[in-house]
Amino acid sequence: MNRTWSILGLVWLATATAALADEPDKARSPVRGKEAVRGVPAMNPPLWSASGYEEVWKRWAVKEKPADFAKRFRDRYGLHEAPYENNGLPMGLHYTKGLFGKGIVNDCLLCHASRVAGETIIGLGNASLDVQGLFDELPKVVGVPITLPFTGSHVRGTIDPITPVAFLLEFRTPDLELQKPIKLDYFENICSDPPAWWLLKRKKTRNWNGGVDANSVRVDMANLLSPFNSAAHIKKQEPVFADIHSFILTVETPKYPFPIDHELANKGKGLFVQNCARCHGTYGPDGEYPNKVVPLKTVGTDPILGSSFSGKNFDYFMKTWLAQEKGPDGKQIEYQDQRGYQAPPLDGVWATAPYFHNASVPTIYHVLNSKARPKIFTRSFGTEKEDFDAERVGWKISECDRSIANKLPAIERRRIYDTTRPGQSNAGHTFGDEFTEAERRAVIEYLKTL
């Protein structure tokens, strides 16, 4: 072979190898998805400046930077230590570069990873998070104070998932190009507690109201609507979100970490099948999940979230690129203006307190005994074994006095769940009220096994 041929051969070999290496890129990769949900590679520009993070203690009424700054930072905003290398930042925040230099931005794990009974769990909704505190106190990267025209969170562990998206979509044409803002609807009182990721694989429709096809990839791309992202940048991230979707489908249900009385659980299983399975499904190898959306009138829990993805916002969202998506079967991904809540699968439900879409009920015992539910309560916001109530299954709480709650500064008040406030009602779902205490205990024991 002469020299020219051998060079051509090498070029061919290189091209062929590159093509081979490219091949798996076309398939969805849960391995890449697992990295992407913590911001590797970064998908958003910084929201906060790196120096602002170092100096945020100046807003905490302390004289100097606390020696345990990183821990105090986590405790103040309800964040958790990262179980991966994260340059000293808590899980859910990461460093990234932007027009104004290096800064910090959140990733999916801010809301979708947490700790319970001493275990850090990726995919568990962050029931401690005070996202409002984070936005109020960390200086924004652009250097001008931006007052957002809505409240992102009213109480720890919940966010308003509708209004911020409406606000960001106002600046976008249906094709996601930037535009002079239009007017969409804002809400005052929506509280939504992020559902656990391990449930997605059992669902045909997702989100608390069951309004979104569970195959949708683009719906989560609403997380990219920062005005610093171009339409082209957003659309280019679709394969990353396909990877993320495939990762979420691999997230496994965490096992109950304390002893279980299996005889009692078996009794509870019978009661569950009789009283609960028609909505929540059955479990184990032949388990079936009915994916039922229960009308607001029937379930009776707080109606605000379950009726908010509708009207003007819904109609505009449906015109955007985000909603123009084909599922794996080639059919249009559907959205429904549902007025109700989907009865969620109860796999790993021991870990997901507080309960209901608005986090208004602290334990499973209280889910199953509506008359005993606490009205105004707080908790340590610690996430160790001693903070977990293994008898009632959920968080240990203490009840509070309304008159005290109202006098506190906002960041302290958000540690108190007040079920008399709009959006935070703990009414409804009275399906366990008829049980005797013994029956209720048996059902709770069974739920620990799921």
Ligand code: HEC
């Ligand atoms: C600021 C908090 C927050 C961040 C950040 C966030 N989410 Fe969520 N997510 C939520 C909340 C709250 C819901 C529930 C919305 C509803 O139904 O009311 C949700 C719902 C979901 C669901 C549906 C779960 C189900 O079973 O119904 C998926 C999947 C999801 N998010 C993925 C992501 C991904 C991927 C990212 C990052 C790109 C992300 N989220 C970032 C708060 C957040």
Ligand code: HEC
């Ligand atoms: C008519 C349908 C229906 C029946 C029957 C029913 N549930 Fe539910 N359940 C729901 C719906 C809908 C929700 C979500 C309500 C919300 O978030 O506002 C829910 C929520 C729950 C939750 C909280 C889940 C979470 O992650 O927050 C638990 C626990 C639960 N149900 C257990 C039970 C048990 C045990 C029974 C039987 C005694 C039962 N349910 C009977 C529809 C039902």
